[in-house]
Amino acid sequence: xxxxxxxxxxxxxxxxxxxxxxxxxxxxxxxxxxxxxxxxxxxxxxxxxxxxxxxxxxxxxxxxxxxxxxxxxxxxxxxxxxxxxxxxxxxxxxxxxxxxxxxxxxxxxxxxxxxxxxxxxxxxxxxxxxxxxxxxxxxxxxxxxxxxxxxxxxxxxxxxxxxxxxxxxxxxxxxxxxxxxxxxxxxxxxxxxxxxxxxxxxxxxxxxxxxxxxxxxxxxxxxxxxxxxxxxxxxxxxxxxxxxxxxxxxxxxxxxxxxxxxxxxxxxxxxxxxxxxxxxxxxxxxxxxxxxxxxxxxxxxxxxxxxxxxxxxxxxxxxxxxxxxxxxxxxxxxxxxxxxxxxxxxxxxxxxxxxxxxxxxxxxxxxxxxxxxxxxxxxxxxxxxxxxxxxxxxxxxxxxxxxxxxxxxxxxxxxxxxxxxxxxxxxxxxxxxxxxxxxxxxxxxxxxxxxxxxxxxxxxxxxxxxxxxxxxxxxxxxxxxxxxxxxxxxxxxxxxxxxxxxxxxxxxxxxxxxxxxx
Amino acid sequence: xxxxxxxxxxxxxxxxxxxxxxxxxxxxxxxxxxxxxxxxxxxxxxxxxxxxxxxxxxxxxxxxxxxxxxxxxxxxxxxxxxxxxxxxxxxxxxxxxxxxxxxxxxxxxxxxxxxxxxxxxxxxxxxxxxxxxxxxxxxxxxxxxxxxxxxxxxxxxxxxxxxxxxxx
Numbered sequence: 001x002x003x004x005x006x007x008x009x010x011x012x013x014x015x016x017x018x019x020x021x022x023x024x025x026x027x028x029x030x031x032x033x034x035x036x037x038x039x040x041x042x043x044x045x046x047x048x049x050x051x052x053x054x055x056x057x058x059x060x061x062x063x064x065x066x067x068x069x070x071x072x073x074x075x076x077x078x079x080x081x082x083x084x085x086x087x088x089x090x091x092x093x094x095x096x097x098x099x100x101x102x103x104x105x106x107x108x109x110x111x112x113x114x115x116x117x118x119x120x121x122x123x124x125x126x127x128x129x130x131x132x133x134x135x136x137x138x139x140x141x142x143x144x145x146x147x148x149x150x151x152x153x154x155x156x157x158x159x160x161x162x163x164x165x166x167x168x169x170x171x172x173x174x175x176x177x178x179x180x181x182x183x184x185x186x187x188x189x190x191x192x193x194x195x196x197x198x199x200x201x202x203x204x205x206x207x208x209x210x211x212x213x214x215x216x217x218x219x220x221x222x223x224x225x226x227x228x229x230x231x232x233x234x235x236x237x238x239x240x241x242x243x244x245x246x247x248x249x250x251x252x253x254x255x256x257x258x259x260x261x262x263x264x265x266x267x268x269x270x271x272x273x274x275x276x277x278x279x280x281x282x283x284x285x286x287x288x289x290x291x292x293x294x295x296x297x298x299x300x301x302x303x304x305x306x307x308x309x310x311x312x313x314x315x316x317x318x319x320x321x322x323x324x325x326x327x328x329x330x331x332x333x334x335x336x337x338x339x340x341x342x343x344x345x346x347x348x349x350x351x352x353x354x355x356x357x358x359x360x361x362x363x364x365x366x367x368x369x370x371x372x373x374x375x376x377x378x379x380x381x382x383x384x385x386x387x388x389x390x391x392x393x394x395x396x397x398x399x400x401x402x403x404x405x406x407x408x409x410x411x412x413x414x415x416x417x418x419x420x421x422x423x424x425x426x427x428x429x430x431x432x433x434x435x436x437x438x439x440x441x442x443x444x445x446x447x448x449x450x451x452x453x454x455x456x457x458x459x460x461x462x463x464x465x466x467x468x469x470x471x472x473x474x475x476x477x478x479x480x481x482x483x484x485x486x487x488x489x490x491x492x493x494x495x496x497x498x499x500x501x502x503x504x505x506x507x508x509x510x511x512x513x514x515x516x517x518x
Numbered sequence: 519x520x521x522x523x524x525x526x527x528x529x530x531x532x533x534x535x536x537x538x539x540x541x542x543x544x545x546x547x548x549x550x551x552x553x554x555x556x557x558x559x560x561x562x563x564x565x566x567x568x569x570x571x572x573x574x575x576x577x578x579x580x581x582x583x584x585x586x587x588x589x590x591x592x593x594x595x596x597x598x599x600x601x602x603x604x605x606x607x608x609x610x611x612x613x614x615x616x617x618x619x620x621x622x623x624x625x626x627x628x629x630x631x632x633x634x635x636x637x638x639x640x641x642x643x644x645x646x647x648x649x650x651x652x653x654x655x656x657x658x659x660x661x662x663x664x665x666x667x668x669x670x671x672x673x674x675x676x677x678x679x680x681x682x683x684x685x686x
Contacts, residue, residue, distance in 0.1 A: 005626065005636035006645075011652050012632055018655025025662040032669035039676040045587065046676075049669065056662065074627065090564050097567030101574035108581055 016071060019064030026060035029053045044114050048107035052100060059096040062089055173247065173268035179261065181206050181221070193247065193270055195239030212236040212244055224253045224264055234271065243492055246271040273494075279453055280488060287456055287477060294458055298346035305343060309336040345471045346458065348402070348478055358483075360395035360514045361403070363436055364428055370407040371426070378411075383418055385411075386425045388497070393428055394513040396436050402479045406487075409472040410440040410507050416463065417444030417505060425501055434513045439495060441503035447491035455489060485511040565614055572607045575600050592671035595664045602661030606654055613651040616644060 033053040036046040066089030073082040167174055173190030177183055186194075186202050194210055196202050208217040216235045223230040233249040251266025312333040319325045371385055378385050414424045427439040447455065454460050456477040461470035480487040486508075493499055493506035579600050582593065624645065626636045637649050 005638045008635040021659045029666040032673045094564040094567035097571035101570040104574035
């Protein structure tokens with residue numbers, strides 16, 4: 001074989017079969033590459049593979065046709081034709097190689113560009129999505145803003161109304177003060193408590209101005225500074241009309257971020273009525289004790305006094321001719337009778353009297369009877385007595401004689417308080433459903449606070465020696481209490497009508513109305 | 519008005535430049551810039567084409583290996599195809615170079631009977647290498663088959679994606 005060389009036939013055979021296979025396979029590749037680009041036209045890789053398939057198919061066809069033609073031309077004895085055509089086939093192959101290489105490098109560059117574009121597009125898409133989300137949120141916010149503002153305003157309004165209602169409707173004083181202690185806001189109850197008619201009269205004034213005792217204001221400020229609050233701080237305030245009210249303050253300091261006091265806010269509760277009731281209760285208890293004591297003493301003294309008086313009268317009859325003894329016995333009888341009268345008063349005060357003539361009585365009629373008796377005496381002192389009687393009063397079950405004694409005592413007391421040139425006024429009215437109230441008031445000197453709780457004590461008097469026994473009010477108190485009522489004193493008066501009339505002291509007789517018949 | 523002035527300027531240029539042009543055309547001299555392309559130039563261009571194609575294949579293989587696009591099963595036959603094309607490229611490049619050294623008498627192809635066509639003796643290593651290297655279809659046909667195979671896999675997967683409503 002080697003002597004004759006190596007046969008080229010097998011080469012030709014391989015070339016011929018290989019050329020046909022190359023054409024078939026490259027066309028198949030071209031078919032699938034085209035299908036890929038149609039399935040996913042946006043994929044740059046498939047585009048590259050399509051063009052690479054085109055190049056390979058062109059190469060296969062160029063090269064394979066060259067091989068086939070070579071066989072045909074050589075077999076037909078025209079080798080020189082093949083010699084002229086072969087460079088075209090080779091040249092074509094060279095161009096296809098260059099084109100395939102260019103395609104490969106171009107694909108890579110394109111891929112890099114597309115990757116960058118895709119990255120940018122992704123970033124743009126994300127930005128767009130974020131923008132859309134923000135736009136959606138903004139749109140939603142814009143859409144619901146009005147409703148939300150409205151709902152919030154409604155909540156604020158309700159809250160404002162709630163606290164405003166609490167502030168304005170409270171029966172206790174609610175106030176706000178600035179850093180200088182000046183009242184910046186106060187509710188209606190506070191205005192009334194401080195004796196003003198309009199808030200404008202109060203706002204801007206110092207709270208300290210209303211404190212009756214300046215030292216209490218200092219203690220109030222010190223407690224606020226030290227503890228940040230005061231609780232159940234009892235203080236007397238001087239109202240615009242000069243009257244005193246007892247209030248209990250509970251307040252908190254308003255602090256800024258540095259802890260500096262910027263003002264205070266607090267509640268003041270009026271304790272005046274509570275204190276009055278408490279004092280009356282104490283007084284009632286005291287009077288009950290005194291009455292019990294007086295009753296015991298009177299009872300024990302009354303019998304010996306009766307014996308002494310009896311023997312005095314027997315001695316007076318027996319010694320009627322004795323000129324020296326008779327005046328002495330008369331004096332003894334007179335003084336004994338005076339003692340008996342005092343003891344009788346003590347018994348009346350202590351409600352231990354034997355004679356009772358109670359019946360349903362028209363208290364207005366009693367008042368008129370007493371006034372008709374005393375009118376002359378009052379006129380002598382130039383004292384005017386005015387009556388303001390409610391004609392629709394129910395009857396009261398009482399001993400009319402004793403009730404008249406009470407009225408006489410109170411009017412006499414008022415006369416003494418006025419001395420001369422004054423005014424006494426009597427009101428009768430119905431309090432509640434079942435109580436009749438008679439007020440005897442005068443514009444006299446008034447009663448000092450330090451003795452007002454003692455005036456119902458037996459033998460307590462402010463009059464000079466020999467001008468009174470101090471039993472008048474005590475007896476009146478006892479009689480009223482004996483009728484299931486109450487006798488109260490106010491100086492200055494608590495009743496608006498009394499105050500408007502210029503009265504300075506008022507005695508209130510409270511009696512239970514008679515039960516209606518049937 | 520501006521167009522008229524422009525036309526006048528151009529006609530003036532023609533009138534002044536035309537005599538110079540005619541003078542140059544009527545007095546020709548040897549053009550030294552013309553390059554003559556001899557017979558080996560086509561072969562060199564072909565070899566350069568093979569080389570560029572070889573570089574492109576290496577570059578593509580490098581790119582696919584360095585930055586794989588996805589986990590498709592079509593990449594393996596594609597890479598194998600590129601390797602076979604690389605081998606084929608090297609083989610044909612070598613054959614072209616060997617053919618330059620071989621005398622024309624080394625190949626007897628003068629008869630119309632293909633069976634009498636021979637690689638003439640003496641069959642040394644160079645001629646034996648040339649003979650074996652000429653069986654290049656044993657490399658390029660598998661390369662093309664693997665290329666087709668990868669494309670069929672890609673196409674099947676693309677159809678699957680489309681059926682699932684996915685995007686590539």
